Amino acid sequence: MNRAPPARRNRRKHRLPARQDGHPAQEVGSSSEAAYRRIRADVVLGRLAPGSKLGLDGLRRIYGVGIGTLREVLNRLVSEGLVVAEGQRGFAVAPVSPQEFREVAALRLLLERHAIALSFAAGDLDWEGQVVGAHHKLAVLERRLLAGESTDPALWKRHDREFHALLIAACGSTALLDTYAAAYDLFLRYQMVAVVFRGAVAADQHAALLACALARDSAGACRVLEDHVQGCVDHVIRSGALAPFSGGRRRRTPTGAGVPRRVARP
DSSP states (O other): OOOOOOOOOOOOOOOSOOOSOOOSSOSSSHHHHHHHHHHHHHHHHHHSSSSBOHHHHHHHHHHHHHHHHHHHHHHHHHTTSEEEEEEOOOOEOOOOOHHHHHHHHHHHHHHHHHHHHHHHHHOOOHHHHHHHHHHHHHHHHHHHHTTTTTHHHHHHHHHHHHHHHHTTTOOOOHHHHHHHHHHHHHHHHHHHHHOOTTTTTHHHHHHHHHHHHTTTTTHHHHHHHHHHHHOOOOOHHHHHHTTTGGGOOOOOOOTTSSSOOOOOOO
């Protein structure tokens, strides 16, 4: 009697939040979408400083797209809270302030704590493996930072983002993941403007979050997460890193184009 072939195991790949932090995983399909991703990444990663005037002629030269496309892209970013429209004066990168940072942090915590409870309850063995792998990459970079080695802040925050995203990736809600991704990028922009690494305390909190994930201790993870996020906010505000961007005056580059800047090492 012939036996039926063994059933193939359906390995589920957990969905990550859709928004990107400057490292898109897929090819973009149009010049408009490519420009949107590039400009958005430059804003989120702090290369376009808060308050910078976004002159269309300068942006056209930098990003290689037409004025109409740029207006479309910038209006998309206005709807996301990353750019502000200034009427007849055009567009500028959205300003930052301690109060808004607190509000963004509170929104991130609200969404991430809810998603953690769902994800820890539903995550399977494959999910655990993805979380462990993401933490390993983040921990390697954190050890380099602690040793005083030169490390690209964008790469470090990319792995930070991926770790937090994978913690909640098994939550089962596309709407929650997408909303969280948008809130996280608003939070990330503040981190990149301040270029903040809090040292061993942050690395230890990431290790604690991993331990909670493997133990499916969502309550413990939420306590660690609150200390983690609030500690970052308090550190940035106390350091005065937002002060150069919080004076209410629009920053101009020599060309008035908002040329992306290089982010300093932490």
